[in-house]
Amino acid sequence: MRDITVLSGGHGGSKFISGLLHGISTGRIPGIEEDARVTVIANTADDLWMHGVKVCPDLDTVMYTLGNGFDHDRGWGRKGETWSIKEELEAYDVPGTWFGLGDRDIATHLVRTQMIEAGYPLSQVTTALSERWLRSVWDDRVRLLPMTDDRVETHVAVKDADSPSGLSVVHFQEYWVRLRAGVPVEKLIFVGQDESRPAPGVMDALLKADLVIVPPSNPVVSVGTILGVPGIREGIIATPAPVVGISPIIGGHHVRGMAEQMLAAIGVGATAAEVGLHYGTRGAGGVLDGWLVDAADADALESLHASGLKAAAVPLWMSDDDSTADIAAAAVGLVAR
């Protein structure tokens, strides 16, 4: 298998891809050529405009992680980051300083914003930014695509006693960063999704792939929003490539983020089995051929097999690139012919 396509959110997805690339280039993933090319289709429904600049958290997390610019100690943003602008915006007492933008990160957003205002679609902007982060490191072995060039934004309806309707609707980032995912979610609203179209290259990356991977990203607000772009789900159903996913839920909990809250909002239980069944089996309306769960979730295998999914249970903690490469190898092994 030479052409691998991965649907990705931010942290979980980029960590997985980092391990996948490590595994590929060290030849430890049987069935994948060492010169394989990885296309990442990233979620853009978390994107927002802040302080006048366009911020694309998942695209940037993938870029920074694969381009050796990610701050692994902090767990988000740029390494060597400085915070002068945040201090200044607080001194100006402008709204929105709850969303911590570092100075280096803002430089990326300034370049992106200028290109968007000059008329370039997000996919071309992403290619331009990737010159620095991906092409210089990986040459043509890694390609990053936004799921769409259109505006899609996840909004969250939360209880608000001060509002006449009893609800407030906030941008996903406000729910996640300002409210720390700490208030009950009444409803998720995917603004613009029904009218969005896959970005150039996305459909080809699915239909011409040798393998499609759904990494341990958030099944609702990362992978779910990618699958919600009209055409993408159909492309995954139609591709001749096998499709394999890795559970982001281990032992009934997300490893990081707020998948539990998001799954609850759409009525799916936060278990490895229920998430696998939520994605569903290809040929039965779903998108997966295989679903890898953690060793702690081996009891999920029976119901997964019963649904027609290939499934296995292996350790899923991505503690370093080596262990993540092993996870990738297990996922590939599950669906490789």
Place this chain on the structure above:
Amino acid sequence: MRDITVLSGGHGGSKFISGLLHGISTGRIPGIEEDARVTVIANTADDLWMHGVKVCPDLDTVMYTLGNGFDHDRGWGRKGETWSIKEELEAYDVPGTWFGLGDRDIATHLVRTQMIEAGYPLSQVTTALSERWLRSVWDDRVRLLPMTDDRVETHVAVKDADSPSGLSVVHFQEYWVRLRAGVPVEKLIFVGQDESRPAPGVMDALLKADLVIVPPSNPVVSVGTILGVPGIREGIIATPAPVVGISPIIGGHHVRGMAEQMLAAIGVGATAAEVGLHYGTRGAGGVLDGWLVDAADADALESLHASGLKAAAVPLWMSDDDSTADIAAAAVGLVAR
């Protein structure tokens, strides 16, 4: 005299105003009340868009200087500045990194750009930014106005052997910062000036002033551009207040900047006398009642007096707020009744 209006460029003007305010509040300027109010009408013809943000160098130099945020050691920009964004923009290899924007400075431009894109005129944006820098320090004793809300930009035609016409036209900042004012100037072009209007408050600040001061700012690209906004020169000619200026040329040279080159471009000699005569005498088509020159330029007094200007020669080096307050006192003394 209680209402003082000052036409200002960046560095020279703000340094003068700082000393003026010091002199006023310590009661060392005879004829000016200690609770006098100073309105600054600042040049905006140096303004530019860089990396997608609106930069107003003279407005900001005045704000930062009077608001204790100016870096006096570097001689421009914010104290405590950091340079992460500049590094990043260089790493992205985008054009325009010759114009050094610091991170803290960019925060100001982000706030400004957002307000401008939301539809606020520059004068209202400036009032909002002044809350932090001026109002918090000076209450209602200092007010900052842009000369106009309209786009006026100084462009410079320079010799360019590679161009078919033999000329290139660059933004003033490109001439000054990138080319370091080191190439001969063929012509100055004030884009948009003829169609510009004085910003709200500007005409009142001139017509209702008790005193108008032209500080030692650049007579061509700072004060000259302010006077070039249709209505402003007429307001200065019509105001009942006396108008006094301080020479930016000492001993045939500018103290800082590129006044010599700019004066050459409009055919005015770089001497204290010629600059005073260039501004001219009120009642004879000019804008001044008095003109203060440096002690080294006492030989200019004869021709200045002959033109009808009140004139005196005193030390004009603004080495600190005390010496600058003395200069302000001498200027006021020249025209006070």
